Amino acid sequence: MKRILIFLTIILLSGMSGYSQILKPITWSYAAKKTSAKEVTLYMKASLEKGWHLYAQKVGEGGPVATSFYFPVSKLYDLLGRTVEPQPIKKFEPVFMMEVSYFETTAVFQQKVKLKGKQATVKGSIKFMVCNDKQCLPPSEVFFSIPIK
Template sequence: MKRINLLIAFLVFAVSGVMAQVHNPVKWSVGFKKLANNEAVILIKANVEEGWHIYGMNVPAGGPESTTFTYTPANGAKVQGKTLAKEPKSKFEDVFKMNVPYYNGEVVFQQKVKLANNKPTTVKGVASFMACDKERCLPPDEYEFAVTIK
């Protein structure tokens, strides 16, 4: 009898663990491209699972959460200008009563960095985003990254 109760308890925990898995439809990666001795571009790539999207960087007020980036450069490096990406698609969303910019598939965000010297420089950052499909939106999420420019 104890074995049966133990088996039932094990099955309940196993099933609840499978059901509690978090869906993560956006996979991120980061790299850099050196432009000159004192400049580089940080490349932050989002691969968005088919059927899902993330919102653009300039969503109008009253809409969903925009994709944003914050940077913390080291060794005297400075972020230059705004983060750039291809032009987002746009669609009317009833829930927000407005056209909303979004990205799906693969999108590469680019951020120019001015380096203070030729030493390796680490830039840390955070991408904040919200992923949705046709039926639901996941809570806002963050991707923390660090890239060492050599």
């Protein structure tokens, strides 16, 4: 009898493990390229699984969470302007009852930086939200550190 209970418990637990998958439909990668002796362009690339999309930096009130970049103040560099994004797709989404701007497959965001010395490490975070045609994941935040030499 004990063997049967143990066997049934193992089968039930192994069947439930398929339902506890953590979805990670987006990955971020980072790079920096010097454009002059003191200026650098940072690249923050979002790669999305098929069917998922990432919202743009400007989203209307009542819509999804917009992608936002945070760079703490540093003695090693200054930001030059705002973070630039590629041209987003614009589409009416019935879930939000509004037109939204988003990216599919990939999106490369760029931030220009002016160095105060010869090198620095730019740290910051990205807050974002991803959805597909069936669900939206809760807003997430990733932290990054981009060395500049």
